[in-house]
Amino acid sequence: MRSVQGCCSLRKSLFTISTSTSWCAWRRIILQQCVRLPVRLPAGQQRQLQMRAFGTGLASGGRMGSNNSDKSDRHLVAVREERFQELVAAEVAYLATVPVKPVSMRQIVTWRNARDMVPTIQKEVPKRFALRIRLIETLDGWQAIPELVKMHDLLTGWYRDLVLLDYKNPDLASFVRSFKSIRDEGRHTIALSASGIYKLRNKLGKFSQQETNFLDEWLDGFLLSRIGTNALIDQFIAIASKEDGGLGRPTGITDPRCNASNICRFAAQVSSYMCYQRFGTEPKYIVQDYQAGRVGPQEKSPCYFSLIPSYLRYIMCELLKNSFRATLLTEIDISSRPVHIRVCNDVHHVAILVSDEAGGIPFEVGDQIWSYMYGTAAKIGTVNSFSTEGDELDNPESLTGYGVGLPCARLYARYLGGKLSLTSYPSYGTQAHLILPRLGSPP
Ligand SMILES: Nc1ncnc2c1ncn2[C@@H]1O[C@H](COP(=O)(O)OP(=O)(O)OP(=O)(O)O)[C@@H](O)[C@H]1O
Numbered sequence: 001m002r003s004v005q006g007c008c009s010l011r012k013s014l015f016t017i018s019t020s021t022s023w024c025a026w027r028r029i030i031l032q033q034c035v036r037l038p039v040r041l042p043a044g045q046q047r048q049l050q051m052r053a054f055g056t057g058l059a060s061g062g063r064m065g066s067n068n069s070d071k072s073d074r075h076l077v078a079v080r081e082e083r084f085q086e087l088v089a090a091e092v093a094y095l096a097t098v099p100v101k102p103v104s105m106r107q108i109v110t111w112r113n114a115r116d117m118v119p120t121i122q123k124e125v126p127k128r129f130a131l132r133i134r135l136i137e138t139l140d141g142w143q144a145i146p147e148l149v150k151m152h153d154l155l156t157g158w159y160r161d162l163v164l165l166d167y168k169n170p171d172l173a174s175f176v177r178s179f180k181s182i183r184d185e186g187r188h189t190i191a192l193s194a195s196g197i198y199k200l201r202n203k204l205g206k207f208s209q210q211e212t213n214f215l216d217e218w219l220d221g222f223l224l225s226r227i228g229t230n231a232l233i234d235q236f237i238a239i240a241s242k243e244d245g246g247l248g249r250p251t252g253i254t255d256p257r258c259n260a261s262n263i264c265r266f267a268a269q270v271s272s273y274m275c276y277q278r279f280g281t282e283p284k285y286i287v288q289d290y291q292a293g294r295v296g297p298q299e300k301s302p303c304y305f306s307l308i309p310s311y312l313r314y315i316m317c318e319l320l321k322n323s324f325r326a327t328l329l330t331e332i333d334i335s336s337r338p339v340h341i342r343v344c345n346d347v348h349h350v351a352i353l354v355s356d357e358a359g360g361i362p363f364e365v366g367d368q369i370w371s372y373m374y375g376t377a378a379k380i381g382t383v384n385s386f387s388t389e390g391d392e393l394d395n396p397e398s399l400t401g402y403g404v405g406l407p408c409a410r411l412y413a414r415y416l417g418g419k420l421s422l423t424s425y426p427s428y429g430t431q432a433h434l435i436l437p438r439l440g441s442p443p
Pocket residue numbers: 318322323326356358359360361369374375376377398399400401402403404405406407430
């Protein structure tokens with residue numbers, strides 16, 4: 001391997017030149033338009049450029065890097081940081097136009113070996129980051145909103161980290177390290193994007209229902225893409241061996257014998273504790289199991305099914321935080337109005353009903369409860385500035401936050417192939433219906 005003198009010794013600035021791989025038109029355009037390489041190629045030789053940084057093979061139909069002979073004549077070249085950034089920006093712009101191939105939850109959970117996931121990760125994850133970067137850039141005035149700028153910077157950094165990984169000879173430990181840091185840095189994504197969009201809308205001064213709908217749909221798309229990306233990343237970390245820094249779980253993020261009622265109980269305990277912290281008192285709740293073919297609650301037959309426990313926990317926490325909070329705010333004797341959580345299942349589905357007697361939601365509110373622009377913060381009329389130091393709104397476990405609980409819970413339900421809906425009985429209470437398909441056949 002011949003190293004060519006460059007301007008910067010940063011590892012992240014390295015890319016490789018190969019004489020033998022297939023020529024990708026889009027890369028040539030990027031290189032011709034954005035980069036004047038600080039290297040002179042030998043005259044007469046038909047050189048082709050393959051950036052290791054760009055070695056995702058995303059648009060090359062798999063040909064790039066697949067040629068064995070390119071190992072023999074690969075040269076390392078260094079480019080300046082600004083040029084590298086230009087390349088990243090150009091590749092992001094291109095990739096955001098490439099259709100994203102949906103990777104279903106069922107497909108994700110069938111992976112049992114982290115190495116087998118590498119080609120899909122290489123192909124699909126950077127593409128999804130690129131899509132989200134471009135989504136932010138489509139918003140008029142995003143540069144004036146610190147939360148959106150931060151989100152944009154984070155996504156660009158993750159994109160760069162991912163494309164710099166060596167996909168030909170994957171070192172699983174470094175993959176796991178990168179993914180863990182992406183997940184860690186991205187833990188405030190919902191708060192960042194929701195408060196960013198909220199501020200963007202308020203900057204408009206007067207805004208129409210159409211604009212609100214547009215921003216709701218924008219957030220739906222943005223966050224759904226995040227759920228899909230995280231599912232891939234989490235499955236990778238979960239099935240990677242402990243030696244590689246993973247969790248070494250043979251079934252990955254899925255629990256093939258997930259006890260749905262225990263998860264509901266756990267979510268109820270967590271939400272109840274939050275109420276205690278906020279109001280100094282806890283609501284009453286009852287969790288019951290029901291099974292198809294048997295009438296009445298089944299005390300000794302809990303509902304087991306194959307599911308991703310963290311997703312169900314998230315959805316249930318959001319529903320229960322709302323019901324508990326509403327119950328405690330009504331200030332009528334809470335012991336006579338427990339929140340009921342009924343977990344019902346048949347061979348194909350699990351259906352969970354959460355019902356409270358907290359007075360319901362006024363009819364005129366209607367579908368607004370599914371808007372990211374409705375909810376406690378919006379009603380108060382303020383959203384605090386996002387800071388990673390963490391105020392109450394930044395804390396994903398706070399009882400009430402940005403007004404994203406219901407729309408986000410519905411996104412998770414949809415991602416799992418299920419449904420979440422709410423029925424309000426004004427002055428009586430609210431019923432939330434969650435239906436999820438089993439990921440596998442019943443155990
Ligand atoms: N069970 C319920 N009873 C009464 N009102 C409810 C109930 N569930 C939801 N709501 C109303 O719907 C609004 C939106 O709920 P959502 O969970 O999306 O946001 P939030 O609870 O205000 O904030 P976040 O969930 O982000 O912490 C709530 O603010 C509340 O007014």
